[in-house]
Amino acid sequence: SQTIHQWPATLVQPVGSPLSLECTVEGTSNPNLYWYRQAAGRGLQLLFYSVGIGQISSEVPQNLSASRPQDRQFILSSKKLLLSDSGFYLCAWSFMGASYGYTFGSGTRLTVV
Amino acid sequence: GQQLNQSPQSMFIQEGEDVSMNCTSSSIFNTWLWYKQDPGEGPVLLIALYKAGELTSNGRLTAQFGITRKDSFLNISASIPSDVGIYFCAGVAVGGSNYKLTFGKGTLLTVNP
Numbered sequence: 001s002q003t004i005h006q007w008p009a010t011l012v013q014p015v016g017s018p019l020s021l022e023c024t025v026e027g028t029s030n031p032n033l034y035w036y037r038q039a040a041g042r043g044l045q046l047l048f049y050s051v052g053i054g055q056i057s058s059e060v061p062q063n064l065s066a067s068r069p070q071d072r073q074f075i076l077s078s079k080k081l082l083l084s085d086s087g088f089y090l091c092a093w094s095f096m097g098a099s100y101g102y103t104f105g106s107g108t109r110l111t112v113v
Numbered sequence: 114g115q116q117l118n119q120s121p122q123s124m125f126i127q128e129g130e131d132v133s134m135n136c137t138s139s140s141i142f143n144t145w146l147w148y149k150q151d152p153g154e155g156p157v158l159l160i161a162l163y164k165a166g167e168l169t170s171n172g173r174l175t176a177q178f179g180i181t182r183k184d185s186f187l188n189i190s191a192s193i194p195s196d197v198g199i200y201f202c203a204g205v206a207v208g209g210s211n212y213k214l215t216f217g218k219g220t221l222l223t224v225n226p
Contacts, residue, residue, distance in 0.1 A: 100161070
């Protein structure tokens with residue numbers, strides 16, 4: 001069966017520090033991978049998605065970047081965090097498009113102080 | 114781009130009551146999905162719908178794919194405290210990206226015991 005791992009679960013970082021959040025998927029090949037941000041426990045904002053190694057689509061220009069160095073690994077990064085980067089970050093994967101839905105990870109709560 | 118209008122934004126109900134929520138769009142969708150997000154967790158897929166008029170149940174949950182293909186409904190019968198959470202509708206719009214879901218902004222459900 002397929003599983004998605006996302007870490008860390010919580011993170012407190014000072015303004016101006018770098019960020020690296022990692023997401024890995026097991027039990028499938030060539031998944032579509034997604035990074036979402038959720039502010040204040042409400043709407044889901046798509047940040048990046050990837051349909052293959054090295055292929056990254058950015059949905060919202062901002063202080064973040066994403067990379068996919070391996071088929072089942074998706075990394076969200078920032079060189080210098082801003083207070084506004086605080087939020088709940090969710091990784092997700094899908095198989096063969098979005099029609100079968102996404103499977104989400106358990107999320108990372110990021111607080112920038 | 115496609116937008117989903119989800120209502121109500123929040124609901125406060127007593128245990129045992131039935132719940133109804135819906136999503137509407139000006140665009141036609143060929144897939145409708147309903148997710149539930151428990152506090153501090155990632156959303157989990159509840160029900161997937163693929164045909165206009167389709168009615169699908171998952172335990173006490175029932176969802177319908179609207180005949181016009183521009184809306185979907187989720188009903189929860191005999192609510193219990195563990196139904197608390199945020200419910201999201203999502204869909205794949207005709208003519209939209211096959212890789213990306215469009216999400217509603219969520220319905221926050223609170224159940225008073």
